[in-house]
Amino acid sequence: MDIATFAVVYVTCILFFNLLYLSLLAFGYYLYCREVFALLPQPYAPLWHQYTGAAALGACLLLFGVVSVSDPGCIAADSLAAHTALYPAAPGSQARSCWTCGWYRPARSKHCPLTQRCVARFDHYCGWVSNAIGLRNMRWFLAFLLANMLLCTYGVVFAVLVLRGVALRRGIAEAVYRDETTGRLHGLTSSPRRVIEWLVLRYPQAVMLTLFMAIAGGLVAAFLSYHLALTSVGLTSYEVMKQQQALAVLTAEAKVEAMWQA
Secondary structure: OOHHHHHHHHHHHHHHHHHHHHHHHHHHHHHHHHHOHHHOOEOOEOOOHHHHHHHHHHHHHHHHHHHHHOOOOEOOHHHHHHHHHHOOOOOOOOOOEEOOOOEEOOOOOEEEOOOOEEEOOOOEEEOOOOEEEOOOOHHHHHHHHHHHHHHHHHHHHHHHHHHHHHHHHOOOOOOEEEOOOOOOEEEHHHOHHHHHHHHHHHOHHHHHHHHHHHHHHHHHHHHHHHHHHHHHOOOOHHHHHHHHHHHHHHHHHHHHHHHHHO
16 A cells, blocks of 8 residues: 555544544434433423533543544654663563664554554554554543543433433323233333333433443443553553464464374
């Protein structure tokens, strides 16, 4: 792939993931205003949540911009010695050269092919923010994940409170249904499945939006927990991947050796 083709593909990927993230936020917030905030006020959901919700969205957008333009820890000629001293090579290991940048890479660094820079303590390249994640912007990346997780959690909890208030106001506590098997009448609130069906029939978009936020929040929470776990033991996701690759090679070699000895 020549440089011109690479540049076109890179810019296209940047625009796609950036626009996808911003579109999800914008469209999701529009639906939330139309389907959830429009039901305010409720006994347990006052009107001021409209402003706190907008503030939470703004925090996500702000951190998105910060991570997108932040320096991931790019190594330059004048900072090469400092990065080498910060992460010295292990005894007996040889420093690897970077043919693109023209120097020996410090330990725990990697040349990012998308940013075309060597990045100190390289973790991964995030397409959502179109930037490498490394030594200098990992804290901002974790804050970005935390903000998105909290936004989804806040949206789910608040939507549940609003839908509960609307359901109670419309008399769901007094509603009954007839059991098709026994013919007996039961309170609608005694069956969670019946309550969900009732909400889906009357507020389908609000319920689907709440479900989407719950799934998205769960995925972001899992990703954040993974990175926090790696950070707590001083590892990066790139280093874990290289360890797994090395283990796979050793396992394959051991199997081949066992086959020959058999």
